[in-house]
Amino acid sequence: MIDLRSDTVTQPTEEMRRVIAQAPVGDDVFGEDPSVNRLQEYVAELLGKEAALFVPSGTMGNQICLAVHCRSGDEVILEAASHIVTYETAAPAVIARVQLVPIASELGQMPVEAIQRAIRPPEYYFPRTALICLENTHNRHGGTILPLSYCQEVAQLARQRGLAVHLDGARLWNASVATGIPPRHYAELADSVMVSLSKGLGAPVGSVIAGSREFIAEARRWRKLLGGGMRQAGILAAAGLYALQHHLERLHEDHEHARLFAQLLAESALLQLELRRVQTNIVVFRYPAHLTFAQFAQACRQEGVLLSAGMPGYARAVFHLHIGRQQAIDAAHAVIRATRALLT
Numbered sequence: 001m002i003d004l005r006s007d008t009v010t011q012p013t014e015e016m017r018r019v020i021a022q023a024p025v026g027d028d029v030f031g032e033d034p035s036v037n038r039l040q041e042y043v044a045e046l047l048g049k050e051a052a053l054f055v056p057s058g059t060m061g062n063q064i065c066l067a068v069h070c071r072s073g074d075e076v077i078l079e080a081a082s083h084i085v086t087y088e089t090a091a092p093a094v095i096a097r098v099q100l101v102p103i104a105s106e107l108g109q110m111p112v113e114a115i116q117r118a119i120r121p122p123e124y125y126f127p128r129t130a131l132i133c134l135e136n137t138h139n140r141h142g143g144t145i146l147p148l149s150y151c152q153e154v155a156q157l158a159r160q161r162g163l164a165v166h167l168d169g170a171r172l173w174n175a176s177v178a179t180g181i182p183p184r185h186y187a188e189l190a191d192s193v194m195v196s197l198s199k200g201l202g203a204p205v206g207s208v209i210a211g212s213r214e215f216i217a218e219a220r221r222w223r224k225l226l227g228g229g230m231r232q233a234g235i236l237a238a239a240g241l242y243a244l245q246h247h248l249e250r251l252h253e254d255h256e257h258a259r260l261f262a263q264l265l266a267e268s269a270l271l272q273l274e275l276r277r278v279q280t281n282i283v284v285f286r287y288p289a290h291l292t293f294a295q296f297a298q299a300c301r302q303e304g305v306l307l308s309a310g311m312p313g314y315a316r317a318v319f320h321l322h323i324g325r326q327q328a329i330d331a332a333h334a335v336i337r338a339t340r341a342l343l344t
């Protein structure tokens, strides 16, 4: 079975398991886990931030950042199909207790004028706008990259209006590898950044948030409050550090495989997709309109490929550490076979 549901389905490699087994550990709630501390320092350095904090998941990382940036009742401007809006179980309403202001977009880039319009004037009877969130790469739009110039424009607007910027960079690594722009150049435009270790990088668990020393001190309180204070977490952090040091450069292979898969689907003329959307390791494409996603996915599964659902009407294939070039080709042919069978 070729599993393209997500880049989270990867297994730790043999070498990663060896590193995990040998990781020095301590009680991280006391700040004494050397492997966690090493990872945090490494990521802070990579992102050009003063400090970083290892968290159990990207969702917790995003939610902690929202809670640190906002007061209860504040507004957060973010893209309508963003992960925070779609896949985080309305946590902003529960944890930071903020109101979300979703702005629709084409490729994950909220029009700057729309952001401008969404910022509230400072009247006491309006909600207070506190934060703008960006997602790079954008998951639901198909792993699309926010151009650096766009991020600069948003950051400038935020500064002018006294707002903070949070970057959901679960796949910032992919944006960076695809463009050749170092992650710190994106990160410097945001007050806080969340990056995942368990997506394309292949570590089993964990994300990291980064920001100023003061921001991270407050984030550490929120992590504890949410039950995210882990003890000998170096077992996990060591895997994350290993993944950053060994699996980052190879992400371009995932991008090449995604592109190859997308081109084969496009050439078949049986499936509709926009090649301009295929910028990193995710391919979203339309499946035949008379089917449900479950029917389409079942047919693909019978041909040996697992897919996940994208936006309504779209299937999603995600390329990762365990998918080679030949599997990308085989997967495309399997999806085409399944589609042809469904259409006849």
Ligand SMILES: *Cc1c(COP(=O)(O)O)cnc(C)c1O
Binding pocket: 056, 057, 058, 059, 060, 062, 083, 084, 135, 137, 138, 139, 168, 170, 171, 196, 198, 199, 206, 207
């Ligand atoms: C996966 C993902 C997250 C959340 O990460 P989890 O570790 O699954 O909680 C956040 N943002 C984006 C864009 C993601 O793709």
